[in-house]
Amino acid sequence: MPTAFYSHPDCRGHDMGRHHPECPHRLDAIDDFLLASGLDIALERREAPIVDLKDVAAAHESGYVARLQDLLARVDECGKACAIDPDTVAGPGTWQAILRAAGAAVAATDAVIAGDAETAFCAVRPPGHHATRREAMGFCFFNNVCIAARRALDVHGLQRVAIVDFDVHHGNGTEDIVANDDRMLMVSIFQHPLYPGSGATPLGTNMVNVPVPPYTGGNEVRELIEAMWMPALERFKPQMIFVSAGFDAHREDDLAQLGLVEADYEWITRRIVDVADRFANGRIVSCLEGGYNLGALSRSVAAHLRVLAKVDG
Secondary structure, eight states: OEEEEEEOOGGOOOOTTTTTTTTTTHHHHHHHHHHHHHHGGEEEEEEEOOHHHHHHHSOOOOOHHHHHHHHHHHHHHHHHOEETTEEEEEEETTHHHHHHHHHHHHHHHHHHTSSSSSEEEEESSSTTTTTOSSSBTTBBSSSSSHHHHHHHHHOOOOOOOEEEEOOOSHHHHHHHHHHHHHHEEEEEEEESSSSOOOOOOSTTTEEEEEEEOOBBBBBHHHIIIIIIIHHHHHHHHOOOEEEEEEEEEBBTTTSSSBBBHHHHHHHHHHHHHHHHHHTTTEEEEEOOOOOOOOHHHHHHHHHHHHHTTOOOO
C-alpha cells in the first residue's frame, strides 16, 4: 500500500506576514526537495478536503469554533490581517487553510483505517499542536492531530490510539485536549524551558512528557525516547499512531537550541514504525507541525517520509 501525501494550495494562502517563520515557503521547500531527491515517486499525492466542523467539535469547544469562524469571515471580508496573539496572525485565506489542514488529517485517518494507505503524511499549515480546546495560539488554530485521533476513536471505533509529538515545543494544546482520556496515550519530547513554558508537570496519567534542556543532542534524545516512550507504548499497544511531526529541534533551526539532525528523525520514525507494525497494522498518520529552517525542514521531512514509505533500504 502507498504512503499518502496530503496537501492543498490553500495551505499556502495563510500568510502571517513578511519574515514570519511559519510561512508558505515551508511547503514549497518540502515539495522542491521531494522532487529533487526522487522521493516524490514513492508517495501518492492526494488533495486535502475541507474538514466537516462536526469533526472539529470533537476536539474544540463549539463556542471557540464559532468565534474563530466569525472573526476570520470578517478578516476575509475586509482583507486586513488580525493578530490573535503576539505570534499568531490571521489574514485573508487563513480560514480556508485551517479547514484544509484539519481536513487532510481527517481524510488521512479515513484512508489509513480503510486500508487505502498504510501510512500518511499531511504537508499542511497552519500547524496545530498548540491549539487548545478553546484557544488559538503559537501559530495554531485547530489541533489537527487531535481532531484526527478523535475521529479514529469516535467514528471508526478504535479503542486505543497514541499521539507522538517530537516538535521542539511542548504540545500544550494536544495535552489540554487529550489529558485523562484513557483511550489516548501522548508521548512527547521537547526543549524546556521554551515556549509555551508548559509540560514539566503532566496534566494527566496518560502523558509521558520528556522535557530536555537546551543543547541536548541526538544521542541523549534517543536514549530518553528508548527509556521513556517505548515502555509506555509497549504497554499501551496502540491500534493507530498519530504523529505531531515538528522538525524545529534540528540543530540548524534558530527558534530553539536542540541538536537533532536528519539521522535522528529517521531513527525516531523507525521506532514509531516498529510500534505501529507490531500493534497497529502499520497504521500511522503524521501531520507537519514546526520546522523553520527551510533546508533542515525539507531534509528532515524527507528522512521521516523515507521510513514511513519504507523506501529507506
